[in-house]
Amino acid sequence: MYNMTGFVDLCVKELVLCGVHEGETVAVLSQGDERMEYADAFLAAARKLGANAFQVRLPDVSGSLLGDSGAWVVGETPLGRNRPAIEALKLADIVIDLMFLLFSKEQIEIQESGTRMLLCVEPVDNLARLFPTADQRRRVEASEELLGKAKSLRFTNKAGTDVVYQLGTYPVMTEYGFVDEPGRWDHWPAGFLFTGGADDGVDGKVVVDRGDIIVTPFKIFVEDPMEITIEHGQIVDIRGGFTAELMRDYIAAFDDPKAYGIAHIGWGCNEKARWSGLANDRRSVGMESRCFYGNTLFSTGPNQELGGTNDTGCHIDIPMRNCSLFLDDEPILIDGEFQIEDLKAPRPQFAPPSLVR
Numbered sequence: 001m002y003n004m005t006g007f008v009d010l011c012v013k014e015l016v017l018c019g020v021h022e023g024e025t026v027a028v029l030s031q032g033d034e035r036m037e038y039a040d041a042f043l044a045a046a047r048k049l050g051a052n053a054f055q056v057r058l059p060d061v062s063g064s065l066l067g068d069s070g071a072w073v074v075g076e077t078p079l080g081r082n083r084p085a086i087e088a089l090k091l092a093d094i095v096i097d098l099m100f101l102l103f104s105k106e107q108i109e110i111q112e113s114g115t116r117m118l119l120c121v122e123p124v125d126n127l128a129r130l131f132p133t134a135d136q137r138r139r140v141e142a143s144e145e146l147l148g149k150a151k152s153l154r155f156t157n158k159a160g161t162d163v164v165y166q167l168g169t170y171p172v173m174t175e176y177g178f179v180d181e182p183g184r185w186d187h188w189p190a191g192f193l194f195t196g197g198a199d200d201g202v203d204g205k206v207v208v209d210r211g212d213i214i215v216t217p218f219k220i221f222v223e224d225p226m227e228i229t230i231e232h233g234q235i236v237d238i239r240g241g242f243t244a245e246l247m248r249d250y251i252a253a254f255d256d257p258k259a260y261g262i263a264h265i266g267w268g269c270n271e272k273a274r275w276s277g278l279a280n281d282r283r284s285v286g287m288e289s290r291c292f293y294g295n296t297l298f299s300t301g302p303n304q305e306l307g308g309t310n311d312t313g314c315h316i317d318i319p320m321r322n323c324s325l326f327l328d329d330e331p332i333l334i335d336g337e338f339q340i341e342d343l344k345a346p347r348p349q350f351a352p353p354s355l356v357r
Helices: 004-017 036-048 083-090 105-112 124-129 134-149 242-252 275-279 287-291
Strands: 025-031 052-058 094-097 116-119 152-156 162-166 173-175 185-187 192-196 202-208 226-231 234-240 262-268 296-300 316-320 324-327 330-334
Touching: 004 036, 004 124, 025 036, 025 083, 036 052, 036 094, 052 083, 083 105, 105 116, 134 173, 134 192, 134 324, 173 185, 192 296, 226 242, 234 242, 242 316, 275 287, 287 316
Parallel strands: 025 052, 025 094, 094 116, 116 185
Antiparallel strands: 152 162, 152 324, 162 202, 173 192, 192 262, 202 226, 226 234, 262 296, 296 316, 324 330
16 A cells, blocks of 8 residues: 555656646646645645646535435536536646536536546545556557447347447547546546447347446446347346346436436457456456456446536446457457457466465
8 A cells, every 4th residue: 555655746746647847737636635645745746746736625525526425327427516626627738527426517518628537536545556558558449449440339248149330430449547638538447449339220139248337336246147139229128136126126216217317338458457356356437357367348328428408417347358359350359368469468377375385
């Protein structure tokens, strides 16, 4: 675990990656007493780089933004009721978001002003262990080029998944862990990318298998397979055992037809992230699960971050392992392993205990 001095130094490294320099303005956004040590570290790091820095600390607190209390509802934040705070943040060159503004109208407005935004809510030891690298960015952007040119995406698994997305309606979004371009949003840590199928252009069956992860909102490993049938971009049936019952009840609670929409699709590129990470660390929003190397990230619900109109508060992220993914019938992943040399990264290999001397 990092001490405060070490955390400040880590934030300096991150701000350097984000292009922060002397004379820029860094704003830190927080709510109540949450992550005050993060705010202090980023403010100190900004000063070390010669930047101007200030904090916007909202008095209203919503635990549901991170799923810590109540239903996980995305897109609704205390910032939306505070116009002066929004205007102040738009004056900054970069905003450090310690709240979780993702999917909110106010985040989009701030980005459109040219302000870049970095979300940072993960535990400090995860920030250090999964710290972004230039090669990770290269592989994410190489993936972006492939996905951006494709007209269709199909993914399958041995449990019975076979679903096709018609692409081209929405842009590709990349997350490699830092923001160095005007208006860019990213998350520290990260290491994945995604796009969306046409609103009525996703059809097939997704079988969420044993060992796949429902990271938003449940933070659980699936133990019994769940079959999701999709027609014209909408979930029309969810079958299976307990996991399917849980999913059906959760979505129904929003009483919102848009909650059944299919959102983004993409894959993870972070070779330092572990599939098993959630098993002993359920803190924060589970970025390690979203970005582990070779996962297929299947998502339902809102798509405003891609420019869509689905603004439901019901967002579900399911990183799936051992999938095969094809762009225009060309294989990108086969059973969770990259087939394109530019996307491959060396990963730690562990010997069985019997072979350790």
